[in-house]
Amino acid sequence: MQIKEIIAALExxxxxxxxxDFDNVGLLTGSPEWEATGAxxxxxxxxEVVDEAIDKNCNLIVSFHPIIFSGLKSLTGRNYVERAVLKAIKNDIAIYAIHTALDNHFRGVNDRICEELNLVNRxxxxxxxxTIKKLLTFVPKADAENVREALFAAGAGSIGNYDNCSFSLNGSGSFKGxxxxxxxxxxRGKTHFEEETQIGITFPKHLEKAVLKALFESHPYEEVAYEVTSLENVNQHIGIGMIGELEQEMEENAFLNLVKGTFGPxxxxHSALLGKKIKKVAVLGGSGSFAIEKAKSAGADIYLTADLKYHDFYKAEGKLVLADIGHYESEQYTKNLLGSYLNKKFANFAVVLTHTDTNPIKYF
Structure with missing residues (x-):
């Protein structure tokens, strides 16, 4: 099996x-054409993780965080980034980073935090x-059903809990070749009028190539008339952070004890406790100060995230509790999520979780 097959599954x-936009995801070192020995x-x-990959005969490292985040102007081994990259290149080890692509997945990093806390109504x-696009195209009435089904098969027409969603409008089209x-x-050379069906259908933006390929392959015309637009509609299944509820509300101290016992910071x-029970919980793995206002407007009783600065805690303003549980601690279950997914996809391939402690922060 080639590395590109594992990449396709991850994507x-x-x-x-x-x-x-600020992120650096995808294949950072190595070739997608290499035969994979293990992940x-x-x-x-x-x-140390590269050393572990060498020791375990894994020539692919699937990493949540990208080791190369900003541009490298030289590779001399003068810092931890360059040393890791140099060792990976020297030993023919590919590094793939998934980071905020997984952060923004509904069943990704933040859903895993919610799972650990048993939150419901996420x-x-x-x-x-x-993240939602709309395709409009014009098809002869006799071919409309065939084109529509091809678009559905490519993944278009899925909205929330519904599939095969589209809108059709009949009219008369004209053209002269x-x-x-x-x-x-x-x-050729004569204006022709054809009874046509206008098909309107939405699709998630990452499927655009597949949807257009299905359109061109199923459409009978030599020149296909179509337009694609980006919609402002909110997609409730793509985005960062998550909010959910405890099945039973808890006292603040009891909930913080639960968090400490679960994530082990x-x-x-945290900001000042408010003396009220916790029911609604907002979470965002990693650095999440930018979403404090979102957590407040969503009515969260507490917001769990990491990397909060001194002045960030003032933003609680007595409306919720802000709790910094640590960057590593908030994202530690991500490797379990990825490992479980890859093991299900490739049952007979070696997928192992690192035993190296990569948390740079220690507590006295």
């Missing part, structure tokens, strides 16, 4: 088109914008 889970799954790709906290045309219907930094 089926978390398409890279949903990664944030080591990790949160971070540091030099929803995306910060839905990603412009020039001397170089080869019309399927009508005659050396400490939990």
């Amino acid at each position: 089926e889970l978390a398409p890279l088109s949903y990664a944030e 080591l799954v990790t949160l971070d790709t540091i030099e 929803k995306i906290l910060v839905p990603q914008q412009k 020039n001397e170089d045309s080869n019309p399927v219907i009508g005659e 050396g400490s939990i930094r």
Whole structure:
């Protein structure tokens, strides 16, 4: 099996088109054409993880965080990033990073946090914008059903819990082919009127190539008339962070004890407790100060995230509790999620979780 087959499976889970613009996801070192000997799954790709991959005969590291985040102008081994990359290249080890593509998946990083806390009624906290596109095309009435079914098969027409969604409008289309045309219907050089069906159908943006391929292959015309637009509709299944509810509300201290016992941080930094019970919980793995206002407007009683700065805690403003549970701690279950997924996809292939502790933060 080639590395590109594993990459295809990962991008089926978390398409890279949903990664944030600032991110650096995808294949960072190595070739997709290499034969895969094994996959080591990790949160971070540091030099010790590369050593572990070598020791376990894994020539692919599936990493949540990208080891190469900003541009590298040289590779001399002067810092931990360059040392890890150099060792991977020297030993023919491919590194693939998934990061915010998985952050923005409904069943990704934040859903895993919710799962650990047994939260119910889960929803995306910060839905990603412009993830839904709309296709309009014009088809002879006799071929409309065939084209529509081809678009459905390519993944178009799925909205929330519904599939095969579309809208059709009948009308009359006209066209005249020039001397170089080869019309399927009508005659070259003569204006032709055809009873046509306008088909409108939405699709997630990562499927655009597949949807257009299905359109062109199923449409009878030599020249296919179509338009694709991005919609402003909120997609409740793509975005970062999540909000859910405890089945039974808890006292603040009891809930913080639950969080500490579940995620194991050396400490939990938090804003002032409000003396009210916790029911609605917002979570965002990794650095999440940017979503404090979203957590407040969603009515969360507490917001669990990481990397909060001194002044961020003021933003609680007595409306919720802000709790910093640690960057590594909030994302630690990600490798389990990826490992379980890959093991199901490739039952007879070696997928192992790293034993290297990649948390750079220690507690005294």
